[in-house]
Amino acid sequence: MALLSILEFPDPRLRTVAKPVTEFDSELEALVENMIETMYAAEGIGLAASQVDVHKRIVVIDVSEEKDSPRVFINPTFTVIEHELQDYDEGCLSVPGFYETVSRPRRVLINAVDATGTAFELEADGILAICIQHEIDHLEGKLFVDYISKLKRDRIRGKLEKAHRKSA
Numbered sequence: 471m472a473l474l475s476i477l478e479f480p481d482p483r484l485r486t487v488a489k490p491v492t493e494f495d496s497e498l499e500a501l502v503e504n505m506i507e508t509m510y511a512a513e514g515i516g517l518a519a520s521q522v523d524v525h526k527r528i529v530v531i532d533v534s535e536e537k538d539s540p541r542v543f544i545n546p547t548f549t550v551i552e553h554e555l556q557d558y559d560e561g562c563l564s565v566p567g568f569y570e571t572v573s574r575p576r577r578v579l580i581n582a583v584d585a586t587g588t589a590f591e592l593e594a595d596g597i598l599a600i601c602i603q604h605e606i607d608h609l610e611g612k613l614f615v616d617y618i619s620k621l622k623r624d625r626i627r628g629k630l631e632k633a634h635r636k637s638a
Contacts, residue, residue, distance in 0.1 A: 471500075474508045474522040478634070479565045479613060480627045488518070488525045488609040491544045494587035498528075498544075502585050505530045506540045514563045516601045518608035521564050529582075529605040533597045543582040546606055551593065552577035558600045560614045568626050572617045574603045 477484050491498065501524060509517040509530055519528040529543040555573040562568075577595040580602055584590060594602055604614060615623045 471507045472504050473511050474504050476508065476512060476517075476521050476563050477523055479562075479615060479630055481564075483523055484520060484564055484608070484613060485611040486520060486525045487611045488520050488527045491526050491528060491583075494544075494583075494585065499585055501526075502528065502530060502542055506532075506542075509540075509563075510537060512563050515597070516605045517563060518605045520608045520611070527609050529602070529609070531598070531601050531605065533601055542585050543580065543602065543605075544585065544587075546580055546582035546602065546609075548578040548580050548594075548602060548606060550575040550577075551579050552595075556596075556600065558597075560600070560604060562604070562614050564608075565613065565615055565626060565630070568615075568629075570614065570618045570622065572604075572614050574600055578603065 505517050505519065505522060508522060515533050516529065516531040519526045527545045529546055530540055532540045552575060554576045556576040557571050557573050559569045560572045576599065578599045580592045580594055582590060615626055
């Protein structure tokens with residue numbers, strides 16, 4: 471297994487819309503395992519393939535307390551079950567060190583397939599509902615900073631660009 475490099479905002483590759491997965495093979499299994507390892511190493515609860523510059527519709531999530539229950543969502547979609555919004559202070563491995571309040575639907579129905587190509591459906595609420603919506607946004611080329619004011623987004627962009635210049 472290998473750790474993957476996580477793209478950071480404002481990298482334009484994060485705006486790429488991911489393509490559906492059509493091949494369920496050992497290459498996909500290896501990518502999923504590397505994504506899970508990368509998510510854990512970065513101390514995240516979710517990671518979309520787009521964040522590691524692989525523009526396929528793959529998401530890994532682990533919202534368990536013990537961080538021992540990774541879930542794989544390939545070609546995920548969701549339908550809102552409960553339109554009431556829930557505010558959550560979201561962070562992102564691609565926007566390190568920043569958290570902003572985002573409002574998202576409280577309950578969703580997720581449709582996806584696992585790494586073997588088996589379809590499944592799952593009702594989600596709470597942190598799992600928030601996380602899957604956040605990660606599916608990545609697959610659409612959207613980031614949580616798109617939900618906040620332009621002023622805040624520009625401030626975050628400036629700080630991250632400055633940090634990137636210092637580390638280069």
